[in-house]
Each structure stands twice: as structure tokens, then as C-alpha cells.
Amino acid sequence: MFTLPEAPLKRLPCERRSCYSKNMKASIIVFPGTNREKDMAMALERVSGRKPQLVWHKETDLGAPDLIVLPGGFSYGDYLRCGAMAAHSPIMREVIDRAAKGTRVLGVCNGFQMLIETRLLPGALLRNKTLKFICRQTNLRCENGETEFTRKLGKGSVIRVPVAHGEGNYFANGEILRELESEQRIAFRYCDERGETGSSANPNGSTANIAGIFNKRKTILGMMPHPENAVLTHHDNDSGLKLFEGIVEALA
Amino acid sequence: MMHAVVTIMLKKGVLDPQGKAIGHALEGLGFEGVGEVRQGKVITLEIPDGTGESTVRDMCEKLLANPVIEDYEIEMRT
Numbered sequence: 001m002f003t004l005p006e007a008p009l010k011r012l013p014c015e016r017r018s019c020y021s022k023n024m025k026a027s028i029i030v031f032p033g034t035n036r037e038k039d040m041a042m043a044l045e046r047v048s049g050r051k052p053q054l055v056w057h058k059e060t061d062l063g064a065p066d067l068i069v070l071p072g073g074f075s076y077g078d079y080l081r082c083g084a085m086a087a088h089s090p091i092m093r094e095v096i097d098r099a100a101k102g103t104r105v106l107g108v109c110n111g112f113q114m115l116i117e118t119r120l121l122p123g124a125l126l127r128n129k130t131l132k133f134i135c136r137q138t139n140l141r142c143e144n145g146e147t148e149f150t151r152k153l154g155k156g157s158v159i160r161v162p163v164a165h166g167e168g169n170y171f172a173n174g175e176i177l178r179e180l181e182s183e184q185r186i187a188f189r190y191c192d193e194r195g196e197t198g199s200s201a202n203p204n205g206s207t208a209n210i211a212g213i214f215n216k217r218k219t220i221l222g223m224m225p226h227p228e229n230a231v232l233t234h235h236d237n238d239s240g241l242k243l244f245e246g247i248v249e250a251l252a
Numbered sequence: 253m254m255h256a257v258v259t260i261m262l263k264k265g266v267l268d269p270q271g272k273a274i275g276h277a278l279e280g281l282g283f284e285g286v287g288e289v290r291q292g293k294v295i296t297l298e299i300p301d302g303t304g305e306s307t308v309r310d311m312c313e314k315l316l317a318n319p320v321i322e323d324y325e326i327e328m329r330t
Contacts, residue, residue, distance in 0.1 A: 081318055088315055124321040132270050
């Protein structure tokens with residue numbers, strides 16, 4: 001276990017004070033090559049008022065978190081397939097076990113790739129259609145507002161969240177896609193400012209503009225875009241806050 | 253020790269943008285008549301003598317390949 005530096009958080013311009021009790025416990029798993037754990041920790045602390053626990057992948061004790069977060073980065077140098085090595089690391093057995101018991105799991109970017117590799121979520125993440133690493137703002141349309149993750153967003157609402165990935169091209173065959181759609185398991189689709197999901201709004205070639213999906217029970221959310229990088233006014237915008245507020249409100 | 257050679261390719265029907273880019277580059281170099289180009293990877297494993305192909309298959313299913321998008325072929329070399 002290691003702790004976050006104190007100083008940067010105190011300098012943040014917090015126009016919104018955290019309005020929830022410090023009940024929600026979050027654990028963020030850190031692998032060699034993970035690099036977004038601190039952004040995630042700041043976003044969660046900003047909303048919940050409680051510092052998440054950072055758990056190094058070699059530890060076996062996860063504590064008793066309400067939320068497990070698999071953050072973004074380049075775990076194990078993206079060797080073999082992005083997220084494949086992390087998916088088979090010892091701590092992941094504990095994560096899979098907790099997820100099966102209903103602990104909520106959020107995987108962002110490389111974390112989404114890990115969730116796919118562990119098969120907690122279906123489909124695959126391929127190289128971007130353009131073959132280029134994409135780092136830019138995207139608009140996301142919430143497709144199901146009835147989950148603990150999206151309850152503050154509401155179906156059809158649009159948030160502006162950045163992506164930063166080389167392998168974020170979500171692939172699902174017809175059977176998986178039908179299942180995702182009929183079970184309302186698509187969390188977010190890439191869209192334009194007005195919420196239209198044309199191919200011009202699809203940054204990476206993802207099947208049906210899919211940017212994030214849930215498991216069957218909607219207790220696990222995996223998404224390529226980084227909501228933790230849209231929680232401060234100097235982040236372009238703070239529309240990602242609502243995602244974290246929803247999670248904290250539901251799990252506090 | 254013996255060896256197993258695992259060749260992993262994207263399944264037919266899964267878009268392979270890298271293969272496409274390589275095809276375009278070959279065309280740019282003046283090579284004509286090249287059809288579809290697909291890129292994969294080869295993994296060689298040193299394994300104890302007598303290891304069955306089924307063990308290597310298990311390795312492929314669990315880690316080496318992603319069966320959702322990839323096909324694999326195993327060649328055992330004694």
C-alpha cells in the first residue's frame with residue numbers, strides 16, 4: 001500500500017464540495033506500467049471525500065472495497081495483447097472473485113482491456129481503425145441511465161470525455177452485439193455534440209460506436225474514455241463528475 | 253527439450269488494419285498483384301519432452317491467443 005501526495009489536492013479549485021459521506025471505499029489496482037491511478041484517485045476523492053486505496057498488483061489483500069478500479073495506462077508494456085498480462089496476474093484472481101460476489105468494478109482504458117481479457121466483459125479491443133494512437137476529446141451518449149454508474153447521467157445525456165488509446169476499437173460479433181443491446185448493456189456510445197452517433201463521431205472504428213459496456217448484472221463497467229480526466233473546470237469540462245457522483249451516491 | 257510453434261492470426265472477418273497498411277505500402281513500392289495481406293504473430297515455446305499438443309492448446313486458450321478474435325495453429329517440433 002502506498003499513499004498519495006497531499007499537496008496537489010489542496011491546490012485544486014474545488015467549486016463543488018463533496019456532498020457525500022466518506023463511506024464509499026475504493027481500491028485502485030496498480031500494475032507495472034499503469035499511469036492513470038492518481039487521476040482516478042483524485043477524481044474519486046474529490047467526489048467522495050475519501051482517499052482511495054492504491055493496491056500494488058503483488059499484494060493479495062484487497063481490503064474490503066465497495067468499488068474496485070482498474071485504471072488506465074500501459075500495464076506490462078502492452079505485451080502480447082493490451083491487458084492480457086495484467087488479466088492473469090495474481091491480484092486479478094482476487095478481483096474476479098470479488099466481482100463474482102457483486103463488488104462493483106470500474107475499468108477505464110487499459111482497465112477496460114483487462115476486463116475484456118479476463119472475460120468479465122465480452123468482445124475484444126482491436127487496434128484503432130486508423131492505426132494511430134488517438135488522444136482527444138470525445139462526446140459520449142449515455143445509453144442506459146438506470147445503473148449505479150450512470151444514475152446521475154440519465155439516458156441520452158451527453159458528456160465530454162477524452163480518449164487516449166491505440167487499441168480501443170471495440171469489436172463484437174453479431175451475437176454479442178444483439179445480447180448487449182437487448183440486455184441494455186451498452187453504457188456509452190461515441191457521438192457528436194448533439195448526441196448523434198454517426199460514423200464521423202466514431203474515433204476508432206468501434207462496433208456500433210460503442211465506448212463502454214456493462215456486465216449482465218450492471219455491476220461492472222468497462223469504458224475506453226477517461227472520465228477521471230473530465231472532473232475539473234481546467235480539464236476542458238467537468239462532465240465526467242456525474243459518473244463518479246452516481247457511483248459514490250449509490251455505494252456510500 | 254522440444255519446441256512448439258504457435259502461429260496466431262486474426263480471424264477471418266475481423267478487420268486487420270495493419271495488414272491493410274502493409275498491403276498499401278507494398279503497392280507503393282511497386283509490387284503488383286498482391287491480394288489481401290494479414291499480419292499475425294509467431295510464438296515459439298521451449299517445453300519438456302513429451303508435452304502433449306493439448307497442453308499447448310490450453311496455453312493458447314488461456315493466454316497466448318484471444319479466441320474471440322484470433323485463430324491459432326500449433327506445430328510441435330521434437
